[in-house]
Amino acid sequence: MGRDYFLDRDIIIDKEGNVYTVLTNYNPPGYVFAYLKYVYTGKGIWNGYERIFKKYGVHNLIKINQRFNFESCYDASFPIVLLSNISRHLKPEERLREILKKSVSDSIIYALISFIEEYVRVNDIGVTGSILLGNYHSNSDIDIIIYGRKSALDFIESFDGFEKDSEWIIEANENYGINFSSLLYDNRRRGIYRGIKISVLFADDKPWRYCNDICKKIGKVKFKAHISGDYEALIYPSVAYVLDNNEYNVSKIVSYEGIFSSALFGKRQVEVEGLLMSCEKENVVIIGDKDVRGFIRPL
Incomplete structure (x- = not known):
């Protein structure tokens, strides 16, 4: 039986069809911390979805037109989705199991399966982003998520890294207004594999206590x-x-x-x-x- 709690990088879809990405493992009673990523317009390269959150970073997140709630524990506002307005909850690990059962039919899925079989234990991973939602296109990235301490550290210690993604360094400098993103780049977590850009993300596999500190x-x-x-x-x-x-x-x-x-x-x-x-x-x-x-x- 699948889990009934929310974890970082899950996707939720509200009753209006808007798509959100969960951004924490701690969530208050009645709502979930999640940012709006796509709205359905029937147009564009993401199978009818228009991407709202186009560049990452909190400075871009706060510009999104969605509901924010002030959290007194953290003395800050977070983007939220009410539990009562959630229509679907998509889980990375369940989506990956679905993909692995199907025949390989395109280059993105082939690259994903090839990488997983060679480097990562299937039971501890999932796939998020556009592949989780099912609106990926031929130039989409692959976003792999690894759950749990042991699997994360085993991967970091054993994987030699991808082919370098130089575009990431340029885009990160521009987006964050810095000039040292090359010092932040880790080709074990971001790079190119079989011509496809891949990001490896990490998440705890358990929910956290909300408002653990004030x-x-x-x-x-x-x-x-x-x-x-x-x-x-x-x-x-x-x-x-x-x-x-x-x-x-x-x-x-x-x-x-x-x-x-x-x-x-x-x-x-x-x-x-x-x-x-x-x-x-x-x-x-x-x-x-x-x-x-x-x-x-x-x-």
């Missing part, structure tokens, strides 16, 4: 630090821990910008700009606030 905004900060990030750095939101003392007494960095996840994984020195939050348990710096976008630059 935080309040303090203000913008910038500092250098030695950090350490394990599995929590790979999933969303990405988390790493500060190893040395700093003037703001920050113990943890949390990024809602997926582009900086690779910079938080492992041990390294970074320059950080973000929003200082005073929480019940510790001081945290958030990357990806609507007013303080921030960044993480490996040194």
Whole structure:
């Protein structure tokens, strides 16, 4: 029997046919944190769906015309979908099982199956994005999602990487207004395989507790630090821990910008700009606030 809870990168479709991507493993009673990605117009290259969320990043997310709800625990607003308005819940792992049962009929699905069979344990993965929704086209990317700590770390440690996707570096610099995206690029997580662009994403396979800590905004900060990030750095939101003392007494960095996840994984020195939050348990710096976008630059 399939799961009845929502996980990061699931897709939900509302009663009007609008398509949303779930963006957390924690969701409050009555609604789900999810951003609007497609609306159905009957036109375009995505089998009649028009893409609303065209470029990633919180600075683009906040421009979407959908309902946002202020969450006092996090002192921030999140895009939401009411449970009462959900028509369908699409799950990456179920979609992958459907695909693997069918005969190979196009280059994208062939590349997906070939990659999975060679590198990843089928029971711990799914496929998200346009393949999950079923509106992919000949130039669509493949978005693979790996669930659970062990499978994620096994993959990162054993996979040598894809062919380099230079376009990703150029587009990331332009979209985020930075000049160091080459330092953030990890060809184990993004690249080209058999001529198809592939992204490998990671998600916990269990729901999280909503409102686990109460935080309040303090203000913008910038500092250098030695950090350490394990599995929590790979999933969303990405988390790493500060190893040395700093003037703001920050113990943890949390990024809602997926582009900086690779910079938080492992041990390294970074320059950080973000929003200082005073929480019940510790001081945290958030990357990806609507007013303080921030960044993480490996040194």
